[in-house]
Amino acid sequence: MTDTASSNAGSDDTRRPGRGWSEDWLAVAIGWVLLLFSFAAVTTRTGPGDDGQDKITAVNRVGDWFGKTGDWVDSPLEALKSKKGDWLWPGLLGSGAACLLMFGAGAKLNGQSFRGFAPAFAVLFILALLAYLLAGHKVIKALNLEYAMWALVMGLVISNTIGTARWMRPALRTELYIKTGLVLLGAEILMGRLMALGLPGIFVAWIVTPIVLIVTFWFGQRILKISSPSLNMVISADMSVCGVSAAIATAAACRAKKEELSLAIGLSLSFTVVMMVLMPMAIKSMGIDNILGGAWMGGTIDATGAVAAAGAMLGPDALEVAATVKMIQNILIGVIAFGVAVYWVTYVEKREGAGRPSIGEIWVRFPKFILGFIAASIVFSMIQGMTESGTVVVDAMIDGVTKTMRGWSFCLAFVSIGLETNFRELAKQMAGGKPLVLYVCGQTLNLVLTLAMAWLMFKVVFPDAAQVIAK
Amino acid sequence: MTRLQRHSGVLCLLAVAGLLSIGWLVVLPAVASRPAVSGYLQRLDDQGIDASAMFYTELEMMPKLLERRERNR
Numbered sequence: 001m002t003d004t005a006s007s008n009a010g011s012d013d014t015r016r017p018g019r020g021w022s023e024d025w026l027a028v029a030i031g032w033v034l035l036l037f038s039f040a041a042v043t044t045r046t047g048p049g050d051d052g053q054d055k056i057t058a059v060n061r062v063g064d065w066f067g068k069t070g071d072w073v074d075s076p077l078e079a080l081k082s083k084k085g086d087w088l089w090p091g092l093l094g095s096g097a098a099c100l101l102m103f104g105a106g107a108k109l110n111g112q113s114f115r116g117f118a119p120a121f122a123v124l125f126i127l128a129l130l131a132y133l134l135a136g137h138k139v140i141k142a143l144n145l146e147y148a149m150w151a152l153v154m155g156l157v158i159s160n161t162i163g164t165a166r167w168m169r170p171a172l173r174t175e176l177y178i179k180t181g182l183v184l185l186g187a188e189i190l191m192g193r194l195m196a197l198g199l200p201g202i203f204v205a206w207i208v209t210p211i212v213l214i215v216t217f218w219f220g221q222r223i224l225k226i227s228s229p230s231l232n233m234v235i236s237a238d239m240s241v242c243g244v245s246a247a248i249a250t251a252a253a254c255r256a257k258k259e260e261l262s263l264a265i266g267l268s269l270s271f272t273v274v275m276m277v278l279m280p281m282a283i284k285s286m287g288i289d290n291i292l293g294g295a296w297m298g299g300t301i302d303a304t305g306a307v308a309a310a311g312a313m314l315g316p317d318a319l320e321v322a323a324t325v326k327m328i329q330n331i332l333i334g335v336i337a338f339g340v341a342v343y344w345v346t347y348v349e350k351r352e353g354a355g356r357p358s359i360g361e362i363w364v365r366f367p368k369f370i371l372g373f374i375a376a377s378i379v380f381s382m383i384q385g386m387t388e389s390g391t392v393v394v395d396a397m398i399d400g401v402t403k404t405m406r407g408w409s410f411c412l413a414f415v416s417i418g419l420e421t422n423f424r425e426l427a428k429q430m431a432g433g434k435p436l437v438l439y440v441c442g443q444t445l446n447l448v449l450t451l452a453m454a455w456l457m458f459k460v461v462f463p464d465a466a467q468v469i470a471k
Numbered sequence: 472m473t474r475l476q477r478h479s480g481v482l483c484l485l486a487v488a489g490l491l492s493i494g495w496l497v498v499l500p501a502v503a504s505r506p507a508v509s510g511y512l513q514r515l516d517d518q519g520i521d522a523s524a525m526f527y528t529e530l531e532m533m534p535k536l537l538e539r540r541e542r543n544r
Contacts, residue, residue: 326527
């Protein structure tokens, strides 16, 4: 993402803050070092499972070195202890040290001073920790108010009251944190899970979603005439695909401004809270059965956790379908991010009057971190699908380290965005209320098309699918 | 930034910090202790649902669900 409108022009310089490595390749290197480190730390063993049959299990030997805060109700100190009652400090300090080491090395490779980076980063990490504590209250979690929002709030409060100190600037590497987080997220996009619901799931999540995304983007450009195509794309993607994670991925792919990403996330979270309460009520009052209702919610409510919470309000079968449809939609992020990046460098960023850019020009402008992101998805999908112990090994790799570090990367990114954002700049993005109109119109289309497709798939074409799920 | 602006900035920051503290340390725990809310939170916990999950891998319930789906395929 870029700070200024002028840097939306696609100059590769925007991704090279100092000298040395470009931010994209740096993110790929950091992400992959962490992925390989975590993968190498996984050990497997075979032993009798609960049913007495031999079962392969996997353990991540460095899993305890990494962690984040837990949830709490009465005192924030509860968030610093695991469910078993152990202190989480070692994992928190380990994550902080690993982030400092990785991003500090990145700063050094960009010609920055590590001495200038380290103290600023320590303060940034503490702010991210506070954001996790705010997001960890169980009531806040139940409302789907994710850590990304609280990280943004932490930064915004400081930058709009006392101002962001100059000495903090070396650590505000928003793009590097986001891109590294996305490379790590790539390993969680496992193609083998696509068929979890069979063809009905694919039709609901992979056919309707791109149609809604493209039509909403077209509507924003041609009918609403939103001046920023990147704002239009980020809102269209977070509304049609899966909320915050899709917003982050597409914002990085089309180099949206920080304020645009913040606005899109704010819109998505606000509507998600409303939809996760109203949709189960509407489904019950309309007499729609749980399988169809679950598929409808899975395809339309933005956030993954909110989909599960809304599904649970209807019943276990609705929860099962809703969460699975949303998971299949989650997996679509990789394809969407790649498609948006190619579309952007080929059509949106091309010079006025120029023809289609050459392959060489596309390569120069292409955000290279997407390659690391897609490669992670392909490599770990293959490992998961092709070996007997693949699933447990990849799950141990993700659960032990990379998921936690992906969370910290995004959290640091959003604190940085807040620290660099002015409320007035943020308010400007809402000019004329067009983003709100775009979201409402796009979501209306999403609701209609998803219900129609879910009905067609689960009631007309594959009526047996519902009985299999209900087993 | 002038001295006066900095001074008012510090006061604003303290005010926001105070509001957040009251919200998170007083109001939210009181809300969570209401029977209907605590029952709902407990149900989410029991089902392994984190309503604030950003991605499916953050849902505790997912491995069991995937195992079931695998068995039924």
